[in-house]
Amino acid sequence: KAGVTQTPRYLIKTRGQQVTLSCSPISGHRSVSWYQQTPGQGLQFLFEYFSETQRNKGNFPGRFSGRQFSNSRSEMNVSTLELGDSALYLCASTIGGMWNTEAFFGQGTRLTVV
Amino acid sequence: GENVEQHPSTLSVQEGDSAVIKCTYSDSASNYFPWYKQELGKRPQLIIDIRSNVGEKKDQRIAVTLNKTAKHFSLHITETQPEDSAVYFCAANDRLTFGQGTILTVHP
Numbered sequence: 001k002a003g004v005t006q007t008p009r010y011l012i013k014t015r016g017q018q019v020t021l022s023c024s025p026i027s028g029h030r031s032v033s034w035y036q037q038t039p040g041q042g043l044q045f046l047f048e049y050f051s052e053t054q055r056n057k058g059n060f061p062g063r064f065s066g067r068q069f070s071n072s073r074s075e076m077n078v079s080t081l082e083l084g085d086s087a088l089y090l091c092a093s094t095i096g097g098m099w100n101t102e103a104f105f106g107q108g109t110r111l112t113v114v
Numbered sequence: 115g116e117n118v119e120q121h122p123s124t125l126s127v128q129e130g131d132s133a134v135i136k137c138t139y140s141d142s143a144s145n146y147f148p149w150y151k152q153e154l155g156k157r158p159q160l161i162i163d164i165r166s167n168v169g170e171k172k173d174q175r176i177a178v179t180l181n182k183t184a185k186h187f188s189l190h191i192t193e194t195q196p197e198d199s200a201v202y203f204c205a206a207n208d209r210l211t212f213g214q215g216t217i218l219t220v221h222p
Contacts (some may be wrong), residue, residue, distance in 0.1 A: 103210060108157065
């Protein structure tokens with residue numbers, strides 16, 4: 001079956017713009033989480049969605065938001081981009097509860113803010 | 115929330131040597147501890163995990179040990195090979211909090 005798919009793979013944006021990233025989980029997976037990966041900072045948890053509801057949120061400013069659709073696909077939005085938002089954004093899906101089963105990651109979206 | 119500390123941040127070994135990466139966690143309620151491997155330019159993938167009801171788990175050349183009392187767990191790779199070179203992340207299941215990662219380099 002198809003893995004987790006993220007689009008687009010690469011993005012270049014200008015400071016102050018906004019961006020929307022998409023994540024399609026594995027079929028049947030209802031939980032989608034988002035992570036920001038930067039060198040030296042590892043994987044920082046952004047938020048998790050389950051059945052269209054945000055269940056958990058990390059310590060990121062309100063410029064970072066997300067949503068999940070009825071087909072479990074999820075989008076992440078970053079408004080008023082800053083240079084420091086340049087990173088690899090990964091999403092991961094699991095069948096149900098996020099925290100005690102294998103998480104399957106997408107390839108990520110590489111965002112560059114100039 | 116959970117806090118996961120991972121050491122070392124970089125590890126360089128010769129092919130055939132063993133490699134050990136250690137993680138500590140803060141939340142005693144955590145009960146699932148996965149390890150992910152991320153090769154250069156690729157997505158993180160689960161290589162082994164352990165639940166709090168066992169102390170050790172092995173899968174061929176890799177093993178994970180868990181000490182619940184001390185709240186730490188370790189990844190052990192024996193007979194390392196160049197293809198083991200990657201970034202390794204530990205995690206605990208409070209919002210799947212990840213450690214900072216260890217860059218493992220195996221020299222032929």
